[in-house]
Amino acid sequence: MTDAHGRPQARAAGQPVGFSPVAGLDRDARKALIAAARGLDGIDFVEVLPGRPAEPGRPGTSQQRTLAVHLVQGPVPAWITGGAARDRIVLADGAGNDPMADPARVLWAYSAEEVTGPDPLPGVTGDDRRQVDDAVPAGVRSRVLVVRTEGGGRSVHTLALVGEDGTGTPQGIDGPLAQIPLDFGADCPVELDCRTPDDAPGTAASPVLDYLARDYEGLRTRLLDRLSVLLPDWTDRSPADIGITLIELFAYLGDRLAYRQDAIATEAYLSTARLRTSVRRHARLLDHRMHEGCSARTWLTFDTPTTTDLPRGSAVADRGSAPGRRPPPVAEAAGAGAVVFETCAAARLSRDRNRLPLHAWGAREVTLPVGATSAFVAVPADADPGLRAGDVLLLVDVGALGGTADGDPARRCAVRLDRDPAERVDTLLATRRVLELHWHEGDALPVELRVSTPDPTDPRPTTVAFANVVLADHGASLTGQHLDPPSVADGAYRPVLRRPGLAWAAPADPAPVGDTATSRGWRSATEALRPDPREAVAQLLLDDGTLRWTASPDLIGSGCGAALFVAEPEADRTVRLRFGDGTTGRRPGPGAVLTARYRLGGGTAGNTGPDTLTTLLPLPDGTLLDGIAVTNPLAASGGTDPQPLPEVRELASNTFHLRRRAVTAADYTAVALGAQGVRRAASRSRWAGSWHVQQVVVDVEDGADSFAPGLAGLLDTRRTAGVEVELARAVVVPLDLRIAFCPGRGHLAETVARQLRTALSAAVLPAGGRGFFHPDRLALGRPLLLSDLVGAAMAVVGTALVDVQRFARLGAGEAEHRANLAAGRIRASERETLRCDSDPRRPRFGQIEIVERSGP
Structure with missing residues (x-):
């Protein structure tokens, strides 16, 4: 508790002496009544002067031994000062009659004016004068009684003013205010306020608060309710009142702050995020790349009267100007709602x-x-x-x-x-x-x-x-576009494209002819019309006059000098750009002005029908190629809308469930079978003398001269630490088989023989099944069982009897045939695959002879 001057006050903490207190007495109200009365005084409050500890070269003053008793009206009566102070001022110890307690005693008492005055007083030193002069303002010294005490422990005391006989209440002093409880300890320095709350903890009822009422109306109502309690006389609710204006301003700011807090908490989790940027970043942390759609593609055919060079980026549209008028520029055609495609490569038309x-x-x-x-x-x-x-x-x-x-x-x-x-x-x-x-x-x-x-x-x-065919994709180019804001300021630069609808397109470069392994890009004309949206990139380039900035899916792993940026579109198709920070990615220089060249389009809107793109638009330099006709005989395809957020949440959450490691032999086999061009695979673990080696044997498709593309690197990323992967190619073992059959009654031998050749072939059957020797039915290291071969032959309609006469590898002798027939199988090692294509053009891949049995 502090007084009007900010000084600490003693607090009420015990029972008074010589007076039975009135239960529930309001001291503040009582003091107000005494202040209005004449000839009556009482104790307002007591201030415990802290004093100062002694320092080298500087004497100290007593600590918590000097009390400044403030009276309600004053001045301090003469009968209470001087030598009479010991009889008229009582300090009762809360310890009672405890003999171990050190009772507090009064040494002297004077008014503050007397203590700070020039006349010497018994027991008052110069340090006491300076202490009181520093603690008590000059304007109130006439009503302040300074009491010096001695002794007293750390307990609650009661200071009381008593009559001449040591009891009762002095004349002119109000009974309830003639005493005051206080808590102090002599020579015990305390720097903290010792006041305790007036109400005990838990006694005050907590108001019922609605923490969801954080919108503008709820906050405004709460503020008005609170001010009605604090300022009951203020009842003006006019919108022109300055108080109402301030309340509405605070409610507005609170509403904005609450919305921002809710938005931050919402965007912090993948399951609750609503912005595409937030979902994209959460999914990237889970190693899932969210795509932003892809532009459609189509093949354009040109009819030209002369040899003409067609530059890359030449635009065609599904609508043009009125007959006889010049076609509009690309930007104007796109603004009018036309579907615009641009060529993906330069071409020479002949x-x-x-x-x-x-x-x-x-x-x-x-x-x-x-x-x-x-x-x-x-x-x-x-x-x-x-x-x-x-x-x-x-x-x-x-x-x-x-x-x-x-x-x-x-x-x-x-x-x-x-x-x-x-x-x-x-x-x-x-x-x-x-x-x-x-x-x-x-x-x-x-x-x-x-x-x-x-x-x-x-x-x-x-x-x-x-x-005269050229590949084209959906999108209209705009050049010389400024960003918003156009120039780079200090701090993070996060500009926005002024026009929404940025196109995303997959790389359209073809792979080299005959390449089936290493290069990216489309290999067939049909594959070119199936772009992968996961490989699509933003069709946006930036130029600051010195550097050309290119779009990247993210800045992870980018160097400090990489001129890259990330385009982050939202649901309304507005695009915000994010640059590097100087450590991961390059930071644009302050004051730089970046101009943009980007394309608008993409999505399913580009999946236009055939023979619709018939208008050749002017080139970027304004040149119009006259006399050239254009059309798209095939419909545009591959246009994909941005990936929906629910789909991203589901796929990103399941990323951790995908097994991207190889531990067992079956894991290595599964990884190898997932590679392009691998038909069969098997693996086994062996000890190389100093470490474990996982040997993976693969059987590649016909025509492949090497292993599947990237298989070695894929296995290296999946392998267990400390395990070496060894790739080996499967050994093809051709077979030499001869089957004699007896046709059933009512069946022609030629028909049964033809059906047997089909059933025991390596081809796909007309009904959709596979022949007995189809590569998908022959696993690496799997033996050929005689019972399986006989069962497949007997399953053919019209076959009454089957006799296998030759049953061995191609080129084997009669002894091996007889041994295999006796064993009922043709064995194969772990690196061998049995094959019997029975193709007269490729006899090295095995043959099967089917004849009609003669004799009994």
Whole structure:
């Protein structure tokens, strides 16, 4: 407790002397009544002067031995000062009659004016004068009684003013205010306020608070309720009142602060985050990359009257200007709602590549079957289409009339040549050259294509190949765009693109021809129209006049000088950019102005139909390529919207459940089987003398000259520490089999033999099943059981009896055949795979002979 001057006061803590206190007496109210009365006084409060400990060269003053008793009105009466103080001032110890207690005694008592005055007083030293002069203000010294005590322990005391006989209440002093409890200890320095709360802990009822009422209206109501308690006389609720204005201001700020606190707590967890940026970062911590969609792709065909160089980024749209008017620029067309595609590579358009008719060699009603990977085209003798391996052609059914609109839209295919065309000679066409085309097996025809009409008098071609073909993806480029804010300020620079709808596109570069292992990119024309949204990157470039900044999925692992940034789109398609901090990624220099070149588009909106992109827009420099016709015979595909947040939460949460390590032999086998081009795999652990070696044996697909792409690196990232991985190629063991059968009654031997060859083949059966010797049914190291072979043969309808006459490896002698028949199996080691393709063109892969049994 402190007085009006901020000094500590003694607190009430015991029972008074010579007076029975009134229960529940309000001392403050009583003092107010005494202050209004005349000729009556009492004790207001008691101040314990702390004193100062002695220091070298500086004498100290007594600590907690001097009491400053403040009266309500004053002045200090003369009968209480001087020598009479010992009889008229009583200090009662709370310890009672305890003989071990040191009772407190009064040595002297004077008014503060007397103590600080010039006249000497008995027992008062110079240090006492300085102590009282520093502690008691001059304006109140007339009503302050300074009491010097001696003795007294650490207990509650009661200071009382008594009558001449040591009892009762002095004349002119109010009875209830003639005494006051206090707590002090002589010569015991205390620097803390010793006041305790007036109410005991837990006695005050806690108000019922609604911690959810943190919006503007709830906070405003709470503030008004509180002020009604503190300022009951203030009842003005006018909006013009300054108090109401301040309350509403505080309620607004509280509402904003509460919203920010809730938002921070919400975005802190993957399951509750609502912003795409927050979900993306949480998922990245779980090693899951969230994609932002992908732009659609399509193949464009151009018809040009002359040789023309088409630059990369040439734009086409599904709508243009009015007939006879110049097409609008790219930005204007995109702003008008047109679907704009831009070419992914530069190309040289040639008149000789406009239309290449398929050649039927004079036959009528010729068709290319489903699965075909080759065809012939006829070109004029003086023309040079310049076809090379890697070129993409569009095979389009144009019908009997020769127009694109006259053909069947479902009979259109894109193919990529996997070798240079071979020139053939048709002696019936002296004025034309015939080129044999062969394309990638991934572009095997999904539908039949008619090559010529059934008219014997005019077998004109009904399918033509367009060779002026360029890949394009969805997106309209904008150049010279400023960010918001445009210049870099001190601190973190987080600008926003001024136009929403940034396009994300997967890399569109093709892989080298014939490459099936190491390079990224599409290998077939069909694969080019299936972009992977997980590989899509933001179509955005920044330039600050010195450096070119490129987009990156994240800045993890980036050096301090890497000019990279991360584009972070939100649900409304606005995009905010995040740069490095100078340690992970480069920090833009203060004051730098970055200009942006980006593309708008992407998503499923780009999956436009065929023959819709027919308007060639001006080039970025304003040049318009006149006389060139363009269209997209195939529908655009691959356009993907940004990944939904619920899907991201589910996939990211399951990331830890994926096994990305190899411990057992089965784990290594599973990793190897997951690699592209691996048909079978097996693994075993062996001791190399100083360490463990995990030997992985793989059987790659036909035509592969080496192991599957990246298999060694994949196994190295999955292996257990301290285990070395050894790759080995499986050894193919061809078989030599001979089966004699007896047909059942009512079945032809030729029919049964044909069915047996089909059932025991290595091909896919017409009904969708697999032959007995299909590679998927033969595991590494698995022996061939005689009972399995006989059971598969007897399962063929019409087979009455089966006799296996040869049963061994290719080239084995008769002794091995007899031994295998007796054992009932052909054994294989862990690195061997049995094979019996029974293909006359490839006898090295095994053969099976099926004959009708003669005799009993």
